[in-house]
Structures are given as structure tokens and as C-alpha cells.
Amino acid sequence: MPAYHSAYNGSDARSIGGMYLLPLKTKYRGPAPVAADPEASDIIDEVIDLFRANCLFRNFEVRGDGDRLLIYGILYLSDCLTRIASKQPAPSKQEAQKLLQTHALGNFAIPGDATFSLNAVYSSPSSKADADVLRQYLQQFRQEFSDRLVERLYADGQLSKWWMSFQKRKFMGKTL
Structure with missing residues (x-):
């Protein structure tokens, strides 16, 4: 069975460091283009x-x-699940939201940095300005991602054991 690929391959979006800067449905400020249709995924x-x-x-x-x-x-999702699972007892929805927002705003590596674990797959940004834009985009991506993930994890009011069962899985054997 093959892996599922992104529907956004071949997009006409701007690319920095081997990643598209795709439109996001977000309430956070940043360089991400605004999604044309707020109802579309x-x-x-x-x-x-x-x-x-x-x-x-x-x-x-x-x-x-x-x-x-x-x-x-x-x-990033795998990293978020690991952070939530490390809290004992399981955090409430508000605690998980706070934990993941703090993680999203923390210092993180981008492609081209020496500590980025997947530099073989990504290219380095061509300039310092591009690196700054990519860092801002990924921070905006992480903030919005954290909000939506918490909503999905706590869909019925308590932490989903079905989602948390995937927290030990390492996609491609890598972590951020």
C-alpha cells in the first residue's frame, strides 16, 4: 500500500526551502496567504x-x-502528541492548548539549520530574508495547527485514546 501524498503538489504557490507557502485558514498574523474559500480544507x-x-x-x-x-x-503532529502524552495525568483541553501554543512559539529549526533533522530532503533558503519568511510561515502554521489539533484530540470533551495510540509512531523514523 503506498503512502498518501499531498494534493498541493504542483501548486503555483511560492516555494522557500523546498516547501510551499500555501494559503491557511488562520486567525494568526504571518506571511501565509489567506485561503480563498474559508470552508474548503x-x-x-x-x-x-x-x-x-x-x-x-x-x-x-x-x-x-x-x-x-x-x-x-x-x-510536528507527532511531536505534539508526544508532548501531550508526557503530561501525567492527561491534560485538560485548556492545558493542552496552552502547552501546544507554547511549543509552537518556541525556538525551532528550519531547513538549512544545522539542527534540522531532514536537511537531506529540504533545500536551504536562498537568502536571509527567505529564511525569515519561512520561519514566520512555519510559526504561523504551527500556531494554527496546534489549535486545530487540540480541537480534534478533544472532540468529545476528553483526550482521544485513539489519537494518542499513534504518539509512539515515528514517521520515516524521524522527529523534529
């Missing part, structure tokens, strides 16, 4: 929907810059 919805199927794969054929953003999102 965006890359964050796609990552959350494809996570459980794709996290089982150790190999993933990259078919475009949309797939690279999908990989980043899957690894």
Missing part, C-alpha cells in the same frame, strides 16, 4: 487527516514541495 486539514495513515510508513517518496510541507506537518 487547507494543508493543515490535510496533514491531520492523513497523519494516521502516513505515520505507519518508514519510507516516503517526495513528489513535490507540497509533500515536504506534509512531512513537516506530520512530524
Whole structure:
């Protein structure tokens, strides 16, 4: 069974560091273009929907810059699940929201940094300005992602054990 790839491969969006800067449905400020249709799904919805199927794969054929953003999102989601699982007892929805927002705003590596774990898959931004735009986009992506993930994890008011069962899975054997 092959892995699921991004529907955004071949998009005409701006690409920095091998990742598209795709439109987001977000309330956070940043360089992400505003989604034309607020009801249509965006890359964050796609990552959350494809996570459980794709996290089982150790190999993933990259078919475009949309797939690279999908990989980043899957690894970030896995990291978020690990952070939530490390809290004992299980955090409430508000505590999880605060935990993930703090994580989203924290310092993180981008493609081209020495500490970025997937530099072989991504290219370095061509300039310092591009690196700054990519960092801002990924921070905006992480903030909105954290909000939507918490809504999905606590859909029925308590932490979903079905989502948390995937927290030990390492997509491609990597972590952020």
C-alpha cells in the first residue's frame, strides 16, 4: 500500500526551502496567504487527516514541495502528541492548548539549520530574508495547527485514546 501524498503538489504557490507557502485558514498574523474559500480544507486539514495513515510508513517518496510541507506537518503532529502524552495525568483541553501554543512559539529549526533533522530532503533558503519568511510561515502554521489539533484530540470533551495510540509512531523514523 503506498503512502498518501499531498494534493498541493504542483501548486503555483511560492516555494522557500523546498516547501510551499500555501494559503491557511488562520486567525494568526504571518506571511501565509489567506485561503480563498474559508470552508474548503487547507494543508493543515490535510496533514491531520492523513497523519494516521502516513505515520505507519518508514519510507516516503517526495513528489513535490507540497509533500515536504506534509512531512513537516506530520512530524510536528507527532511531536505534539508526544508532548501531550508526557503530561501525567492527561491534560485538560485548556492545558493542552496552552502547552501546544507554547511549543509552537518556541525556538525551532528550519531547513538549512544545522539542527534540522531532514536537511537531506529540504533545500536551504536562498537568502536571509527567505529564511525569515519561512520561519514566520512555519510559526504561523504551527500556531494554527496546534489549535486545530487540540480541537480534534478533544472532540468529545476528553483526550482521544485513539489519537494518542499513534504518539509512539515515528514517521520515516524521524522527529523534529
